Amino acid sequence: MYHWSKSEERLNRYAGRLEGENLSFLVHYWGTVQHLTANSIHRHSFYEICYVDGGTGIYTDGDQMYPLYEGVAFCTIPGRLHQIKDVDGLNLLFVAFEPMERPSAQEVTVKYIEALQRCAVWTEHASDSPAIQIWKSMLLRSESDTSLPASLLPKLAHVLLQSFPGLFGASGSFESAPLLSSALQLVQKAKLYIRDNLGGPVSLPEVAAYLNVSERQLSRLFAESIHESFSSMVRTERIRAAELMLQHTRDPIKEIAERTGFSSVHYFTRLFTKFKGIPPAAYRARWALEADLHE
Incomplete structure (x- = not known):
């Protein structure tokens, strides 16, 4: 259905720096991987959001374990030790990013970060959510004429990242969340x-x-x-x-x-x-x- 490796290359090419009026993002990398292998325990200095498009596995966050199967999304916040293990045919979409702070819109940025900090680690039944539908729409399909043009990727990617707090159940919108510490x-x-x-x-x-x-x-x-x-x-x-x-x-x-x-x-x-x-x-x-x- 999708050109997995080509989708990854295209996203990394066109959706790396996402500029918005009050909220901008720097994407470190996009991933669209079939049959992901297990990885060792590690941590990041940025946020990483993942969506399971097929297969199974286990995600560990600190001392907690979460099952992975189609329709599950999970969120890793900076500094948290985590790992993906016990995988079987795991197909994964993931994006690593961080908000870019602007002095003119500092409050919006820190409120967005606070919303992500309050997100649930794991959620299921995400496949029909607006966020995941946007994410999938950015992938290259096997039928090339049905894929969206690359020129739309930056705007769609910006909307996707902006929607992540809602995907993971952060109450309200980040515009009204309490300020960061x-x-x-x-x-x-x-x-x-x-x-x-x-x-x-x-x-x-x-x-x-x-x-x-x-x-x-x-x-x-x-x-x-x-x-x-x-x-x-x-x-x-x-x-x-x-x-x-x-x-x-x-x-x-x-x-x-x-x-x-x-x-x-x-x-x-x-x-x-x-x-x-x-x-x-x-x-x-x-x-x-x-x-x-x-x-």
């Missing part, structure tokens, strides 16, 4: 500052001074809120920004390395290759080839 608000502000200043040597003292907190407090907030060190977060943001530039610009790799704050193009190439499994130039070439194949 002050600790998590500080972490969100720190991440936004890092993203806006990647071209320079962003340091813990600099960000702490900007937020008017101690270096020790900021370091502890990162460790407790998203289970990631400050230096690791900066490195992740540099790689992510470089990845987007490789995808959407023709800027020289040396210039991208400089604009994302790497000390040299050689260091950038080595670190990018380590985290992405492919050198920057090869990554850009592969991305361009995949884009040409699906246009």
Whole structure:
């Protein structure tokens, strides 16, 4: 019914950065996988929503276990240890993302995050929900002429992510949810500052001074809120920004390395290759080839 691998490639190509008037998202990856294999216990610094389109398995969240079968959706919040195991023919749709905070619409963003934090971990009978119907509509169908054009994917993906709190039973809409805790608000502000200043040597003292907190407090907030060190977060943001530039610009790799704050193009190439499994130039070439194949 679906072209699974091609659907995944197309979503990752066209629905990575989702801009909205008051709420925007950065998608780390989309997945549309047939016969997913089990994975080890791990955690993320972002949100991940999954939908089971067939097969069975077990999802663990902390010390809780949830059955997986067709029609089930489940939500992983940042920092939570989780695992998929005991799989049998498991077909899974998944998306990993985080809201992008904007100073002009900060309240909307933090309320959306709070709504996700209050979501149920697991829900069944999701196949007929508006969210899952939107998700499936974005996939490439075996009958190519029935698939939606790629130009619609960003808008549909934005609506999908915006609808996730309702899918998991968060009461009311995120527009009226209580504000995020002050600790998590500080972490969100720190991440936004890092993203806006990647071209320079962003340091813990600099960000702490900007937020008017101690270096020790900021370091502890990162460790407790998203289970990631400050230096690791900066490195992740540099790689992510470089990845987007490789995808959407023709800027020289040396210039991208400089604009994302790497000390040299050689260091950038080595670190990018380590985290992405492919050198920057090869990554850009592969991305361009995949884009040409699906246009």
